[in-house]
Amino acid sequence: MPGDVMTNVAERMVKRRKEHGMTQATLAEKSGVSLGSIRRFEQSHEISFGSLVNIAFALHCEQDFDALFAQPYYATIDAVTAATRRNGSRT
Template sequence: MPGDVSAGVAERMVARRKERHMSQAQLASVSGVSLGSLRRFEQLHEISLTSLVSIAFALQCENDFESLFANPYYATIEDVEAARKRGE
């Protein structure tokens, strides 16, 4: 469910923040995201994509976005074969 994904992302972000021994206020300052937005994300799992990317950069996790939507969808084996022929 979408809420579960959001909660998981927020939990992993908190873990990265704590690994770096950063308070919420410190991360807010370094990332440029308001403290209120950061707290809302940690508690309610709500945040804008722009703010989430800013937080990821502040935590040096920006490369984690590389895998988002990176895997193609194949409905059939024919789709896989066609992609292979195209060199994907």
């Protein structure tokens, strides 16, 4: 569920922040995101995408976004087979 994803992302961010030995205030300063926004994210798991990206850069996690929407969508097994053929791979 969307709420679960938001909760998990916020919890992982808190863990990473603590691994870096940062307080909320330090993260706010390094990321350019307001302290209130960081607190809100940690408590209610709500934040703008732009602020989340800024936080990721401050925590050296920007590469984590590379996987977002990176996997192709296949509606059927025939679509998988066709894509495999187009890519020249055989399974």
